[in-house]
Amino acid sequence: MQIQRAVIATIEFQPGVPLVQQIVDQLSVAISQGGLPHGAKLPPTRELSDLMSVGKSTVVDALDRLRAKGLVVSRQGSGHYVHRSSTTIKTDAGPDLQPQDTLSVVRRAVLLDNVSYVSGFSKTLTANSRVSYAVLSPQLAARLVALKMACGGMTSELAEQIICTMLSDGSYAKHTRRTVDRLYESSSRVTSWLEEAGCSVSSLPGEGLFIWTRLPEGLHAETLARKGLEIDLVLAPGTLLSKAPSASHFLRFNVAHSDNSQVRERFFRLLDS
Template sequence: MARSGTRIQAVMAEIRSRIVSRTCLPGTRLPSVRAQARAMQVSVSTVVEAYERLAAENIITSRPGSGFYVAGPVAPLALTQLGPRLDREVDPLWVSRQSLEIEAAVLKPGCGWLPADWLYEAGVRRALRTLARADTPELTEYATPLGHPELRRLLSRRLHGIGVDARPDQIMLAESGTHAIDLICRFLLSPGDKVLVDDPCYFNFHALLKAHRVQVVGVPYTPHGPDVSCFEAALREHSPRLYITNSGIHNPTGASLSPVTAHRLLKLADTSNLVIVEDDIFADFETSAAPRLAAFDGLERVIHIGSFSKTISASLRCGYIATRGDWIESLADLKIATTFGGGRLASEALLIALTDSGYRKHLEALRLRLASQMQRTIVRLESLDIRPWLVPQAGMFLWCRLPPGSDAADIARACLTDGVILAPGNAFSQSPDAGEFMRFNVAQSADERIFEVLGRALEGR
């Protein structure tokens, strides 16, 4: 009986999966009971029972003499059902959810942010005390469509310091860096479009692009930026609409774009309709500024975005978009349509924190602390025969190759049972060798228990 029940549930799960992934839309005729039985190698009676149960749940309907059909309305979009089925442990959304939801006692060398006591807590507290005494509109009103004018003027000056010439009226505030990319995708993409990403890349790029129903094409990333020959081939073969990348410090590799590679990329982009989205979220970690595509391009086909969640506070949700003036108005309309006025309080607090006399000292101390922890983490990982792909000039990430014969997803699963969340390479890349790599956040890797758990997992592989 248990076996029969399991088979019936398997058929029901398969049909639900097709409906949730929108492979089967309302009104779609399901395979006949005999065809479904052959496809899943079960008995006809098993499929009949599964279909009847689904009909009882109003998920499908029976039309006598015709068959079974998907009932309406269209199922809510479930991102985990799109694309190839992966082990949940190596799915980008799983990594994010575990890092965000799990209790504080769990160790998180796989997460993408600093420990709470490494952030600019003192500056945030001073900003909030200042705002508590502010006029009522600062605490209660919507923001203007482009966002806080003085913060945009400050961002304009900061961008000028890295060679990006963006006037305040070419800058729009968003709710976060991710929200900025989402708005750009809504503005420029249609379902089925092709989008280039680095391989490997920040795993949430994959998740966000999946939500926009576009086709993602990976371009191998090198220590100096994307492989230019592969980039050229991808432009020729796929005619992509967007290329999304990190500037400054790359996630997950920690690499920096070279000037030669930047110039060659832009020269190739000039021959196409490609728009480049340059995510500069790690700018304040740099000890010396790497080239920015937006600086070379003058914001003609490059859109520059960023936020301060990595250095000031992830609770102050505020990002920005810097782009050509004729695109700002349309992006502002999209922002109103999706978030209306935006958050005013966060931008006010962020402006105060950024202009606080202590922020520069905070960054200097933070960079030194990261550099020191980077070296300690490298030494500790190398004792386990885990080698960095490169030693970054700055930042918090190490992209590492595991010992021969290791599988990153298996190691991550084993460590999870011992309270350590890792970020296996499979979440960042769909390449065949992705399972040989792991991303480590050095700021979250100070606890010796991480390496004890990791060592046991490697021994048991």
């Protein structure tokens, strides 16, 4: 640890450049040149703050960016470490945007490069972003880029640059971690009061933006949704989203919107009416 402290203490700041960027740049050089050995543990955040005479939030931001570049890894309850194979990591590579659920991981393992993903940032950032992405094999990606150029497809360069910066400096990864944590907490609360109301929920907390719930015996989703409108409660019956015969027994709840005491109170009132 003494070596790490000595290297970090030598960081010097120049005016006109953000402190976070200077920390990231100088630590990146120290890692690439061996000043900070691979696998070495970094001092705690508070100590890093004291060594460099900067605020704790600046250190946290810098560590997030180093982690996004693949130079640093964090271990729960243990701290931050220099990546063991930093020399082999392409620091200009973006984050892994592939789904990490079990089914997706197995599908990629079996089908290899024959799996493609198309998505966007409207759900995770803002509906106004109007920026999408595709995760493809290198060969298919090259063909798609050539096709886009040939068709003259134009997208907002400003929006693309903003999102590119967020992906590169670790901001997006930090934002999604916080969003997933909040989604999990909200999902747990909504699931709890739905089960208290007598509904059955098959999905686990944090599995997505929506919860599918089966209504208590004898209740019809469309009938309940129509009655809900009378008390300013908008519900999504399963029949709007599925043609399955059993869909009339299900409602779909938006996790974020349903984690609300008024929604809970009105739904209980609706079931009691």
